[in-house]
Amino acid sequence: MITVFNSLSRSKEVFVPSSPNHIGMYLCGPTVYSESHLGHGRTGVSFDVIRRWFEYRGFTVRFVSNVTDVGHITTESDDEGVDRIGQRAKLEQLEPMEIADKYMWAYFRDLEQLGIKKPSITPRATGHILEQIEMVQRLIDRGHAYERDGNVYFRVRSFAAYGQLSGKKIDDLEHGTREDVREEKDDPLDFALWKFAEPEHIMRWNSPWGEGFPGWHIECSAMALKYLGEGFDIHAGGLDIQFPHHEAEIAQAEGAGYKFAKYWLHGNMLTIGGEKMSKSKGNYISLADFYTQKAEPMVLRLAYIQSHYRSIAEVSDDTIEGAKTALGRLREVKRELERRIPEANEGTSATLEQAIARAIHEFETALDDDFNTPKALAAVFDLTREVNAALAAGAGKSSLEKALHFYNTFVGGVLGLYHTTQNSARDDAELLKGLMQIAIEARGVYRQNRDFSRSDGLRERLKALGVSLEDTASGTRWKLES
RNA sequence: GGCGUUGUAGCCAAGUGGUAAGGCAAGGCUCUGCAAAAGCCUCAUCCGGCGGUUCGAAUCCGCCCAACGCCUCCA
Numbered sequence: 001m002i003t004v005f006n007s008l009s010r011s012k013e014v015f016v017p018s019s020p021n022h023i024g025m026y027l028c029g030p031t032v033y034s035e036s037h038l039g040h041g042r043t044g045v046s047f048d049v050i051r052r053w054f055e056y057r058g059f060t061v062r063f064v065s066n067v068t069d070v071g072h073i074t075t076e077s078d079d080e081g082v083d084r085i086g087q088r089a090k091l092e093q094l095e096p097m098e099i100a101d102k103y104m105w106a107y108f109r110d111l112e113q114l115g116i117k118k119p120s121i122t123p124r125a126t127g128h129i130l131e132q133i134e135m136v137q138r139l140i141d142r143g144h145a146y147e148r149d150g151n152v153y154f155r156v157r158s159f160a161a162y163g164q165l166s167g168k169k170i171d172d173l174e175h176g177t178r179e180d181v182r183e184e185k186d187d188p189l190d191f192a193l194w195k196f197a198e199p200e201h202i203m204r205w206n207s208p209w210g211e212g213f214p215g216w217h218i219e220c221s222a223m224a225l226k227y228l229g230e231g232f233d234i235h236a237g238g239l240d241i242q243f244p245h246h247e248a249e250i251a252q253a254e255g256a257g258y259k260f261a262k263y264w265l266h267g268n269m270l271t272i273g274g275e276k277m278s279k280s281k282g283n284y285i286s287l288a289d290f291y292t293q294k295a296e297p298m299v300l301r302l303a304y305i306q307s308h309y310r311s312i313a314e315v316s317d318d319t320i321e322g323a324k325t326a327l328g329r330l331r332e333v334k335r336e337l338e339r340r341i342p343e344a345n346e347g348t349s350a351t352l353e354q355a356i357a358r359a360i361h362e363f364e365t366a367l368d369d370d371f372n373t374p375k376a377l378a379a380v381f382d383l384t385r386e387v388n389a390a391l392a393a394g395a396g397k398s399s400l401e402k403a404l405h406f407y408n409t410f411v412g413g414v415l416g417l418y419h420t421t422q423n424s425a426r427d428d429a430e431l432l433k434g435l436m437q438i439a440i441e442a443r444g445v446y447r448q449n450r451d452f453s454r455s456d457g458l459r460e461r462l463k464a465l466g467v468s469l470e471d472t473a474s475g476t477r478w479k480l481e482s
Numbered sequence: 483g484g485c486g487u488u489g490u491a492g493c494c495a496a497g498u499g500g501u502a503a504g505g506c507a508a509g510g511c512u513c514u515g516c517a518a519a520a521g522c523c524u525c526a527u528c529c530g531g532c533g534g535u536u537c538g539a540a541u542c543c544g545c546c547c548a549a550c551g552c553c554u555c556c557a
Contacts, residue, residue: 279556312487314494318494323494332519378496388520459516
């Protein structure tokens with residue numbers, strides 16, 4: 001039994017899928033107008049683990065995650081209709097669609113590094129203009145929208161449930177609304193479904209209301225319904241787009257007469273030095289910069305998983321350093337198991353098997369309870385201590401194999417922490433292996449002759465190159481430092 | 483101003499009525515020519531503060547303090 005925190009009810013609910021073995025899940029992707037940052041990475045990893053958990057529990061998940069490649073107005077009052085993609089296009093002297101394409105692929109690349117599984121479907125907003133127009137027309141026909149000079153607006157007060165998801169009351173919102181609203185709106189709360197395109201606006205499509213482009217929000221309503229159908233299971237996204245984006249999605253879809261998502265899951269924000277990392281604050285770190293300047297992607301993935309997806313997570317150099325070491329232990333225990341299993345004695349270890357059973361139980365319980373990854377990770381580290389002790393005690397092969405299976409299934413499969421990225425260094429693996437063998441042999445001769453200054457000197461020089469040596473009872477091992 | 487969240491060891495972070503998970507850092511020990519790795523041990527009488535409820539609270543209630551988020555583009 002899996003329980004999930006549903007933002008609609010603001011409480012944990014037992015998850016009941018709409019069909020027995022299949023789950024439809026939609027995750028709001030970014031508007032692709034600039035580099036993806038640590039926040040995108042966190043949301044991606046959070047829902048990737050959730051998806052993997054459903055799969056582990058036997059569900060087939062259709063995971064739809066969009067890319068919004070239509071630029072949206074930066075300020076409602078701006079009649080120039082400057083949108084973010086358009087702005088960026090001017091800045092980089094590219095076509096808007098070149099900007100969208102460039103950052104979309106960068107986003108895919110950055111997420112892939114984090115071991116995030118590809119969505120089943122990745123719909124683009126520009127590929128679904130017809131669906132969006134249809135939905136807008138439907139909203140007009142049903143009295144939830146109206147047209148003014150080529151713009152179409154959603155009439156918020158016509159949709160009683162507006163505000164339910166984010167816990168806002170329409171009358172409270174009224175006061176907070178900006179002064180400089182577009183005068184043709186009937187109500188300041190109303191939001192755009194379709195915008196008239198000024199002559200200089202490059203991204204434009206023909207519609208029943210003239211040439212224009214869709215508003216932000218409508219693409220997700222249309223694409224989620226198209227690929228997941230009515231009443232689909234899960235809609236997910238960052239907490240910061242709960243309002244107004246998700247609120248608007250519900251209003252549009254249900255206003256058009258369709259049942260929308262049953263469970264709404266929101267991932268919390270990242271802080272740097274206690275402050276939310278965000279574009280407007282300018283304190284964000286792009287994923288690409290992180291990878292080149294801070295640590296490899298898997299360290300980041302572990303850092304994310306160490307906090308619960310609904311908690312605010314602090315990212316600091318200390319957090320990253322801690323994750324780096326912890327990841328090393330998780331890799332090392334797996335490597336050691338792989339190394340030792342072929343030569344292990346036949347037999348079992350009752351202590352180890354009990355520890356494995358307990359770890360599996362605790363891991364499953366933790367993830368079943370609203371995807372509590374920090375708690376699951378605690379179970380993994382508890383087991384790791386047991387495994388290392390068992391290895392030292394010479395535990396039997398079949399128990400060690402069970403332990404290895406645990407790491408492959410849970411740490412690798414569910415948490416996705418054993419993902420490796422392709423890089424050119426890997427092509428040289430054989431060469432490296434051979435060279436290291438030679439170096440180790442040479443050092444071995446020094447050691448046999450008790451010429452420790454030479455053998456230590458060799459080790460220091462290798463260390464300086466990022467290769468560390470470990471002398472063990474069964475010979476010298478080496479590894480590349482991360 | 484409206485709505486909401488959080489405050490747990492040096493840092494990160496679970497726990498949400500039964501007497502403080504886990505990771506990092508730090509210190510000691512075992513092993514070792516040395517080092518590393520690994521293991522073992524130590525590391526919050528206490529969970530922002532003050533009251534209350536209870537046999538019992540970090541966990542529930544009240545007040546206070548502090549920080550943060552949404553209400554505007556954001557994952």
